[in-house]
Amino acid sequence: MNRSRRRNCNTVNAASLARWIVMTVFLALAGLAYVYLTLQLYHLGERRKAVENELALLRTQNDVAAGQIAALTSRTTLQRRLKEGYLKMIPVSESKIVRLTVPARPTDEEAIQPVVNPLAQHESK
Amino acid sequence: MNPSSRTRCVLVCAAFIGLFSIFSFRLIYLQAIKHDEYAGLAAETHVYKQVIHAERGIILDANKEVLAHNVPVETVVADATLLSDVHATVNLLNAELEIPSQELTEKLSSGRRYIVIKRELPAARANALREKLHAGKLRGIYFEHDATRIYPNGSMLCHVIGFTDFDHHGIQGVEASMEEYLHGQDGFRFIEHNRAGQEIVPYRGQERDPRDGYQVHLTVDLGLQSIVEDEIDAAMKEYSPQKATIILMRPQTGEILAIANRPNFDLNLRSEAKPEQMKNRAIIDMMEPGSTFKIVAAASALNERKLRLDSQLFCENGLWNYGGSPLHDHRAFGYLSVRDILIKSSNIGAAKLALSIGDQKFYEYIRRFGFGERTGIELPGEINGVIRPPQTWSKISITRIPMGHEVGVTPLQMTTAMATIANGGKLVTPRIVKSVTASDGKIISAVSPVVLRQVISPETAKQIGEALRGVVSDQGTAAAAAVPGFTIAGKTGTAQKVNPHGGYDHGKYVVSFLGYLPADHPEFVGLVVLDDAHTSKPELNYGGLVAGPIFSHVAEKAARYLDLEPHEEIRKAIPVQRVEKPKPAERVRKVPAERIALTDGSRR
Numbered sequence: 001m002n003r004s005r006r007r008n009c010n011t012v013n014a015a016s017l018a019r020w021i022v023m024t025v026f027l028a029l030a031g032l033a034y035v036y037l038t039l040q041l042y043h044l045g046e047r048r049k050a051v052e053n054e055l056a057l058l059r060t061q062n063d064v065a066a067g068q069i070a071a072l073t074s075r076t077t078l079q080r081r082l083k084e085g086y087l088k089m090i091p092v093s094e095s096k097i098v099r100l101t102v103p104a105r106p107t108d109e110e111a112i113q114p115v116v117n118p119l120a121q122h123e124s125k
Numbered sequence: 126m127n128p129s130s131r132t133r134c135v136l137v138c139a140a141f142i143g144l145f146s147i148f149s150f151r152l153i154y155l156q157a158i159k160h161d162e163y164a165g166l167a168a169e170t171h172v173y174k175q176v177i178h179a180e181r182g183i184i185l186d187a188n189k190e191v192l193a194h195n196v197p198v199e200t201v202v203a204d205a206t207l208l209s210d211v212h213a214t215v216n217l218l219n220a221e222l223e224i225p226s227q228e229l230t231e232k233l234s235s236g237r238r239y240i241v242i243k244r245e246l247p248a249a250r251a252n253a254l255r256e257k258l259h260a261g262k263l264r265g266i267y268f269e270h271d272a273t274r275i276y277p278n279g280s281m282l283c284h285v286i287g288f289t290d291f292d293h294h295g296i297q298g299v300e301a302s303m304e305e306y307l308h309g310q311d312g313f314r315f316i317e318h319n320r321a322g323q324e325i326v327p328y329r330g331q332e333r334d335p336r337d338g339y340q341v342h343l344t345v346d347l348g349l350q351s352i353v354e355d356e357i358d359a360a361m362k363e364y365s366p367q368k369a370t371i372i373l374m375r376p377q378t379g380e381i382l383a384i385a386n387r388p389n390f391d392l393n394l395r396s397e398a399k400p401e402q403m404k405n406r407a408i409i410d411m412m413e414p415g416s417t418f419k420i421v422a423a424a425s426a427l428n429e430r431k432l433r434l435d436s437q438l439f440c441e442n443g444l445w446n447y448g449g450s451p452l453h454d455h456r457a458f459g460y461l462s463v464r465d466i467l468i469k470s471s472n473i474g475a476a477k478l479a480l481s482i483g484d485q486k487f488y489e490y491i492r493r494f495g496f497g498e499r500t501g502i503e504l505p506g507e508i509n510g511v512i513r514p515p516q517t518w519s520k521i522s523i524t525r526i527p528m529g530h531e532v533g534v535t536p537l538q539m540t541t542a543m544a545t546i547a548n549g550g551k552l553v554t555p556r557i558v559k560s561v562t563a564s565d566g567k568i569i570s571a572v573s574p575v576v577l578r579q580v581i582s583p584e585t586a587k588q589i590g591e592a593l594r595g596v597v598s599d600q601g602t603a604a605a606a607a608v609p610g611f612t613i614a615g616k617t618g619t620a621q622k623v624n625p626h627g628g629y630d631h632g633k634y635v636v637s638f639l640g641y642l643p644a645d646h647p648e649f650v651g652l653v654v655l656d657d658a659h660t661s662k663p664e665l666n667y668g669g670l671v672a673g674p675i676f677s678h679v680a681e682k683a684a685r686y687l688d689l690e691p692h693e694e695i696r697k698a699i700p701v702q703r704v705e706k707p708k709p710a711e712r713v714r715k716v717p718a719e720r721i722a723l724t725d726g727s728r729r
Contacts, residue, residue, distance in 0.1 A: 045326025056270065060197040060248050067196040067275055074277030075190060075347050 171317045172330065179309030180272060181293055182338030184286060184300070186347045187382075187559060192286050193300070193392075195272035199251035201242040205233055207322045208265035217261060218242060221254045242266070244291075245273045264322050274300075276392035281354055282345060283392050284405035285384055285504065285557060297403065299341060299557065302503045306561045306569065309338035339569050342559040344380035349373055352682040353383040360675050361387050364658035370407050370536045371679060372652045376544035376641060378574040379553035381502070382649055382683075408500075408507040411533035412654070415620030415668065416602075417639045418529030418539075419475040420546060423467055424589050425490035426478040428581040434588045435462045440473045448520035452476060468595035470602050470617060476524035484515040484523055491526070493580045494542045495552050496534050501575075503558045510534045529620055540652045543639045546593070547614070547647040550586040552577045590614045594644050597673075606638055606673035608681045610691025614647075615640020615676065617668035622657060633657045638672035642680050648689055651676055 071077060081087050155163065184193040201222065208214055215229045222243050232240050246254075251268055258266050274289050287298020294308070295301035315330030353371045360369055366387075373382040386406045390398035404410065426432045443457030454471050466474030479487045491497065497512030511533035513522075518531075525531045537555060545552050554575040561570040581589075593614035597606045602617045615638055622633035637654040641647040653672040660666045684691070 041327045042325075049324060049326050060270070063195065063197045063272075064248060067194060070191040070194050070277045071275070075351055076278045076281055079351065 173316050173318065175314045175316050176269075177312035177314060177333075177335045178269075178271060179311050179335035180337040181274065181289070181309060182307040182340050182564075184303075184307070184341050184343065186343050186345050186350070187380075188346060188348070189342070190347045191277055192282060192343065192347075193274060193276050196275050197248050198245040198271050198273045199248060200244045200269040200271045201246055201251070201254070202267050202269055203233055203240040203242055204238045204265050204267065204322065205236050205240060206238055206265075208233060209263055210261075213261060214258075214263050214266065217254075217257055217263065218266075221250070221257065222246070244271065267322075278347070279393060280389050280391045281347070282350055282384070283389050284386050284403070284407070285343070285345065285381075286392060287505075288392055288395050297506075298405070298504060299343065301505045303341045303558065303561070306339040306341060310336040312336075337564060339561045339563055341561055343557055344375075344382065344559045345384065345557065346382050348686050349383040349683055350385070352686060353385045353679055356675055356679045356682075357385045357387055359678075360653075360655060360658075364655055364660065364671060366655040366658040368406055368410065368654075368656040370410070370652070370654045371675070372407055372536060372540045372650075373679070373683060374540050374544055374555060374650045376547035376553070376647050376650045379541070379544065379555045380559070380574075381555055381557045384557075405504060405506065407536045408502065408504055409535070411508060411510055411535060412635050412656070413532065413620040413623055414529040414534050414539050415618035415635065415637065416470045416472075416475075416528055417543075417616045417618035417637055417668075418532065418534075419467060419470065419478075419527060420589060420593070420616055420639075421491055421494055421496075421542065422475045422478040422487070422527035423463055423592065424494075424546065424581050424585055425487055426481050427463065427588055428490070428585040429482045429486060431481040432463055432478070434464050434592060437462055438466065438474050438477045440466075440471050440477075443473075445473045445476070445524075447476065447524050450521045452521075452524055464592040464595060467589075467592040467616065468598070468601045470596075472528045475527035479523050479527040484518060487523065487526070488512070488515045490580075491532070493552070493578065494545060495577070495580075496532065496538055496542070500535075500537055500541050501554045502537065502556060503572075507537075508535060510538055529618060536652055536654050539637075539639055540650055543616075543641060543652070544650045545580050546586050546589050547641040547650050548586075549583040550579055550581040552580045590644060593640070597640065601669075602667070603638060603640075603669035603673040603676075605670060606640060606676045606680075608642065608677055608684060611642050611680070611684055611689070612644040612692060613640050613642045613680065614644040615673075617673060619666070619668045630657075632663060634666050636666060636668040636671045638668050638676040640676055640680070642684060643689065643692070648687055649680075649683060651679055651683075653679070 078087065082089060180195055183191060183195070186192055201218075203214075211230070211233050215226055215233060218224060218229050219226045224243065229242070232242065255268060272293075274293070276283075276286060276288075283298075285298050287295055287300035287302075289300050290296050295304040300307065312333045312335030314332040317325045317328040317330075319325055353373060357369055357371050360366070369387040370385070372384050374380065375382055384407055386404070388402045390402040395403075427434065432438075437460045440454060440458035440461050442459060443454045445452045452473055454473050456469070458465075458469060458471050458474070461469060461471055461474050463474075463478065465471075466478065482490075491512055496510055498509050499507045513531070515522075518526075522531055541552065541555050544555075554577055556572055556574075558572050560568055560572060562568050591614075593616055594612055595601050596617065597603050597613040597615050603615055606613060606615055606617075618635070618637035618639065620635045620637075621629040621631075622635055624630045635654065635656050636658055637652065639650075639652045641650040653675045655672055655675075658666060658671050660671060665671070
């Protein structure tokens with residue numbers, strides 16, 4: 001009986017088994033890696049979307065702030081504030097301006113001379 | 126294994142092979158043969174083309190002050206196929222956006238996949254709505270990033286800047302003429318949504334980034350523009366004209382430094398503006414220029430060397446019957462030199478200047494000065510004006526056109542003509558755009574001055590300039606246009622107003638002053654035009670008395686702003702002149718008296 005059993009018993013090819021095990025493990029790992037990477041891809045996609053939204057929000061806030069700055073520093077607004085007395089500015093009078101170049105003297109005494117406009121001169125003071 | 130077992134085994138295997146073959150063929154059929162059809166169906170259901178809007182370029186003045194920019198807003202859109210709870214959504218939108226429930230219900234029950242609920246919702250309100258939708262777990266409502274155009278200076282420079290329509294396309298002013306540069310190029314992205322309407326980021330398809338619009342820099346200096354706006358407002362208050370225009374232009378380059386028209390409108394409230402307020406009268410209004418046109422007659426005669434500046438012409442003592450029709454001067458003049466014809470503004474003298482060169486030559490000079498054709502400024506809607514060819518002239522046309530009648534010109538054409546005198550006889554194309562740059566400062570396009578032609582010789586231009594200095598003197602018609610410390614060359618104009626139904630309106634005038642400063646080295650040419658100004662006395666409604674002082678105010682402030690050096694010798698010379706020459710000094714003193722009467726104390 002023992003001889004017969006021993007004769008019918010199949011031998012295991014260790015090398016082949018190892019090959020199969022390695023292949024199976026490799027396929028299993030590949031599958032797991034695929035699933036993991038796919039999940040990572042989704043996860044990164046979500047993060048990318050969140051970052052994009054955050055960036056868009058920051059851009060929007062920046063644009064809104066830039067718009068407010070443009071409105072507050074616009075000439076019309078500043079002039080209105082100047083008239084309201086919010087901004088204190090005094091125009092520099094002609095007598096306070098020092099000019100370094102000497103004005104040219106008219107050569108012809110008979111040349112037509114422009115007249116003084118006293119009202120305008122008064123206003124310039 | 127016995128034969129029957131083997132047969133069964135083969136049958137089972139064959140059945141499996143057959144079954145899997147059927148699956149395989151079906152798979153190949155679906156995946157390969159019907160791929161395009163099903164991919165199209167899937168795309169139709171889940172793939173969207175998301176437009177990424179390019180930001181419209183901003184408009185800046187010569188000193189990079191912002192004239193037009195964008196403020197982010199959101200457009201609320203709905204996909205009716207994805208709405209989870211129509212009733213709750215309607216209630217929320219009604220409360221947040223103040224849109225009637227009935228209107229919302231009609232829209233959201235339409236079954237359409239793209240429904241615009243509200244445009245131009247401020248970012249803060251959009252965020253609040255977004256949070257409430259999220260809290261209520263309401264699906265099917267989306268927000269699209271958009272921008273609205275804001276003009277920080279309101280009505281200032283409104284006719285030049287223009288505005289955009291609903292779809293951000295420029296429809297007036299620089300917004301329209303520079304549309305190609307300002308608009309930019311929208312980007313896009315193909316995306317897929319899941320059942321909840323959220324984007325599946327890994328499934329993003331083809332993508333193209335948007336290219337924002339370029340920045341357009343104008344030649345206008347807001348400092349000067351502000352001066353012009355203040356003065357035109359003061360003139361409107363003082364004289365209540367129907368229309369008014371002031372232009373400042375750099376004669377050497379054709380750059381428009383400031384330009385203002387009245388009536389005007391607020392660019393941020395453009396929907397409330399009337400059509401009359403929206404017209405850029407500097408380029409679309411035609412007027413008879415009056416005596417300012419005499420510079421063309423004088424320049425033509427001098428350039429043709431038919432006459433010299435000191436050549437004497439008999440001015441018929443104020444009344445000349447020519448062609449069976451009388452021609453008057455405002456005063457009786459005997460012999461006047463060409464210089465004095467301009468200084469005294471003699472109509473008869475100007476007519477004789479034109480007659481000295483003849484119809485055809487005079488017409489040629491009018492055209493060479495740029496009248497009868499668009500100047501080419503980068504603004505839409507400019508008109509040619511009306512200059513009739515000599516074949517259609519009547520016998521008296523040659524005597525009326527030199528004094529600015531029977532012609533239709535725009536204020537900008539007149540300014541350009543005076544710039545031709547100021548810059549030595551060269552006709553320069555006026556321009557309002559200085560350059561176009563990318564947001565990083567890279568220059569995309571820089572506009573250079575364009576000299577169209579040499580209209581008259583530099584010597585002739587110099588002679589005309591000398592004569593025009595006399596206009597702004599105690600001998601001329603525009604003493605009130607003087608600016609202390611500066612020599613000014615200029616010409617007044619007083620034309621009876623043309624009635625659109627024919628003839629002229631009695632008692633209504635278009636008064637103007639056209640000049641440049643400093644006369645020797647002009648920094649700017651200025652034009653002031655008031656249509657139907659109301660003066661305290663009708664006899665005071667003259668260009669020199671109404672438009673001249675306005676020019677003086679503008680020029681004085683502009684000279685100060687541009688830091689032009691005053692001619693101090695002139696200022697010192699005045700008291701001496703008053704002592705040595707009492708008679709002109711009396712006239713000098715009379716000028717402010719007239720101006721005080723004109724201003725009626727209301728002027729600042």
